[in-house]
Amino acid sequence: MIGYDLVIEEIPEKTKVLDLGCGDGVLLEMLQESKKVKGYGVEISEEGVSLCMEKGLYCYQADIDEGLTDYRKNSFDYVILNQTIQNTKRPDYVIKEVLRIGKKVIISFPNFGYFQTRLHLLCRGTMPVNDLLPYQWYDSPNIHLLTIKDMKIMAKEFNFKILKEWHFNLGQDKKSKITRVNPNLFAQYGFFVICQ
Amino acid sequence: MKTFNEIKTVGIVKTKFFTFADPPEEMILESGERLGPITLAYETYGTLNSEKNNAILIEHALSGSAHAAGRHHPDDKYPGWWDAYIGPGKAFDTDKYFVICSNVIGGCSGSTGPASINPFTGRTYALDFPMVTIKDMVNAQFHLVNHLGIKKLLAVAGGSMGGMQALQWSVSYPHMVNSCIAIATSAHLSAQGIAFNEVARQAIFNDPRWNGGNYGREVPAEGLSLARMIGHITYLSEKHMHEKFGRNFQEASKASRNINSEFTVESYLHYQGIKFVERFDANSYVYITRAIDYFDLQEDYGGTLANAFDNAEANYLVISFTTDWLYPSDSSKEIVKALRVSGKNVNYIDIVTDNGHDAFLLPAEILEKNISNFLKSEFARLGKNEEV
Numbered sequence: 001m002i003g004y005d006l007v008i009e010e011i012p013e014k015t016k017v018l019d020l021g022c023g024d025g026v027l028l029e030m031l032q033e034s035k036k037v038k039g040y041g042v043e044i045s046e047e048g049v050s051l052c053m054e055k056g057l058y059c060y061q062a063d064i065d066e067g068l069t070d071y072r073k074n075s076f077d078y079v080i081l082n083q084t085i086q087n088t089k090r091p092d093y094v095i096k097e098v099l100r101i102g103k104k105v106i107i108s109f110p111n112f113g114y115f116q117t118r119l120h121l122l123c124r125g126t127m128p129v130n131d132l133l134p135y136q137w138y139d140s141p142n143i144h145l146l147t148i149k150d151m152k153i154m155a156k157e158f159n160f161k162i163l164k165e166w167h168f169n170l171g172q173d174k175k176s177k178i179t180r181v182n183p184n185l186f187a188q189y190g191f192f193v194i195c196q
Numbered sequence: 197m198k199t200f201n202e203i204k205t206v207g208i209v210k211t212k213f214f215t216f217a218d219p220p221e222e223m224i225l226e227s228g229e230r231l232g233p234i235t236l237a238y239e240t241y242g243t244l245n246s247e248k249n250n251a252i253l254i255e256h257a258l259s260g261s262a263h264a265a266g267r268h269h270p271d272d273k274y275p276g277w278w279d280a281y282i283g284p285g286k287a288f289d290t291d292k293y294f295v296i297c298s299n300v301i302g303g304c305s306g307s308t309g310p311a312s313i314n315p316f317t318g319r320t321y322a323l324d325f326p327m328v329t330i331k332d333m334v335n336a337q338f339h340l341v342n343h344l345g346i347k348k349l350l351a352v353a354g355g356s357m358g359g360m361q362a363l364q365w366s367v368s369y370p371h372m373v374n375s376c377i378a379i380a381t382s383a384h385l386s387a388q389g390i391a392f393n394e395v396a397r398q399a400i401f402n403d404p405r406w407n408g409g410n411y412g413r414e415v416p417a418e419g420l421s422l423a424r425m426i427g428h429i430t431y432l433s434e435k436h437m438h439e440k441f442g443r444n445f446q447e448a449s450k451a452s453r454n455i456n457s458e459f460t461v462e463s464y465l466h467y468q469g470i471k472f473v474e475r476f477d478a479n480s481y482v483y484i485t486r487a488i489d490y491f492d493l494q495e496d497y498g499g500t501l502a503n504a505f506d507n508a509e510a511n512y513l514v515i516s517f518t519t520d521w522l523y524p525s526d527s528s529k530e531i532v533k534a535l536r537v538s539g540k541n542v543n544y545i546d547i548v549t550d551n552g553h554d555a556f557l558l559p560a561e562i563l564e565k566n567i568s569n570f571l572k573s574e575f576a577r578l579g580k581n582e583e584v
Contacts, residue, residue: 040541046562049545053566056573058511060532060544070533 002083003108004030006166006176006191010106011035015077018042018102020064020094021084025052032057040076042067065089068097081107086142092158099160099196108191111167113147113184131170132188148183148190155194164193204284205275206241209266211306213237216339219315223336229326233315236340237262237306238298241282242290244346249374249578251346252288252571253337254278254297255354255361258427258484259476261305264297265290280559287567292575293350300361301336302328302484304477310409311477322479323409330357330491334364341372350575352510353377353567355556356523357484360491363531366510367493375574376510377567380520380556382527383501383534384492389522392430393485396423400478409479420478421469428468433519433552437461501534511541513570515563517555518548543570 004027011017013035019028022041025048031037041059043049052059060067065088079102081094086109088094098105110132111117120128127137135142148167155162167187168176179187215235217223222232239262244251254264256277265282267275278297281287288295299307302325310325317324341349352365352373359381366376385393400406403419432440441461445453458466497504512535516528525546535542547562549555556563 046545046548049543050562050566050569053513053543053545053569053573056569056576058541058543060514060536060542061546062529062532062544067533070537072537075539 001026001174002170003168003176003189003191004082006108006168006178007031007080007082007106008034010164010166010193011037011078013037016040016075017078017080018076019080019082020098021081021087022052022057022059023048025055025057025059027080027082028052028057028059029055064094068094068101071097071101073100074103076102077104078102079105081105081109083108083110085109086144086146088144091144091146095154095158095160099194104163104193104195106191106193107151108189109146109151110142111148111184111187111190112145113149114188115185118185146190148187151190151192160194160196162192162194164191166191166193204286205279206266206283206290208270209239209241209263209268209276211237211239211262211268213306214340214343216343223332223339225326225332226329227327231301231308231326231328231332234301234308234336234339235306235312236298236301236308236336237303238296238340239263239265239276240297240344241265241295242293244294244344248346249348249350250292250575251294251296251341251344251349252351252353253341253349253365254282254288254295255352255358255365256297256300257354257356257358258481258488259424259472260299260358261303262297262299262307263305265295277557280557281564281567287564288353288571289568293571296341296344298337298340300328300333300484302333302480302487304480305475307336309477310479310483322411325479325483327486328483329487330360330364331368333487334361334368337361337365338369338372348372348374350578351375351377351571353379354381355379356381356553357488359523360488363493364491366508366512367504370507370509373508373510374578375512375570376508377513377515377570378528378531379515379563380517380523380528380553381531382523383494383504383531384527385488386524386527389430390489392426392522393489396426397482397485399423399426400482403478406478409482411478415473416478417470417473420476420481421466421473423478423481424472424476425465425469428465430522431552431554433521433550435519435550436552436554439550440464501530502537505535505538505540508538508540511574512543513566514542514544515556515566516544516546517551517553518546519550520553520555522553 028039079098117128167183217232222230263276265276359378399422400419403416406416444460446458494501516525532544
């Protein structure tokens, strides 16, 4: 449910949306109910696809590292990469592709620059394990961790525009609280809206 | 042994027949040849509702028939070929939907095929039977659907060659197909698949009793059963075969082994071969495997598969099985990709199983659940008349 409220706030009504790594389809279902979007999902697991179909969503099983090239340019108003980009094998390729197939892209990820994460590495000298990154290094699906600053550098190098930054912390109530002051240090999660 | 799904059944069913295309109004085949009169054997389960929007057409595979569910007699040993999925409360829920299944033209289970009598000669067609294609099979079914008074099918569904027909339906009659379920299938069979079909045909051709297709009651049993044995190898995965039979011997102790003693897997294949001859016609096997070989949606649409679906109006559910090497997952992924490119609504799932190509026939909760959920959403959408 991380950042769902922000994604829903960002996406206008009746748009065409592709959710990459849509999991059980809860976000897409919420978007369909509250924003009447035309929603599509891509999910790597059999269980995820089955759960999406149970909700009446259109979803297909694929690895997003492979399955995006065939979409035509600007096929979607929004492409969502919510807590997904750090799991991909080729984030550079995925980001290029989503910028091509989506008019706008929402990209949100755990910020490795968050001070508690930094402190963990500095003080303990081991890979950080916390609420944001709840895995040991050897079983973590997060194979391409990044910071908010990394994404900004990438925007310059890959020549894409940042339209919005809503970096946030998760409150006790699981609601997102936007962090304005030095987000690369104080925000648990990065949240960007980008476009080509 | 009763499967988990066999308790709920459509009960005793009867095959019906529909004849059309009486000369001079024969049906024109893809080859340009004319065929008529044509009889289609079909069965129906459940009730057509007053809106006539709950009809589902089931398509059978190479060796299937119109008998998809229930039993013809209370003491029938086996139910219809897709009984695990068709019945009250099952995936194709006959409490909600009106399910139709017909035997393909070229078949030998009641529909017009090479074993039927040619009205012009008074003898069986044999090889005078015209070449029929998947498209022709679908065109024939169109007449049946019309006859049943159905303007639009809630779904067309099938596995293997049945999946090819389902895809063809959505392309040939876009306005008549609300949704399409294509399982363990392909837009065009692989060279490997064609190769196995050819070996099977050669087994039939090389049986002296085949006699250029002109056999009477002395059917080419050896050839046809060998063809079926080859087929059966391709339906199972290596792992499934190993788990089912291992290296077990039928009986013999080590000392008494000779060139005639059998591994269990051999007697299984022999049994399948012999059983098949009782219910299937060798010439039908030749014609239908040819129809499968020639099916190529991509070629039909200028070499770009996505173009085939441009006019289709259906929503799709595509399913493959991880250990199916006859219709491998990649052929389903190719279909899914083409559907996506042409902007169609598509669900796709690659089901993890050891059962190989056979998986589409065997009872499995995951297959049942996904078909059932898909149909439920598609049926609900009809009411709301909503785009996704």
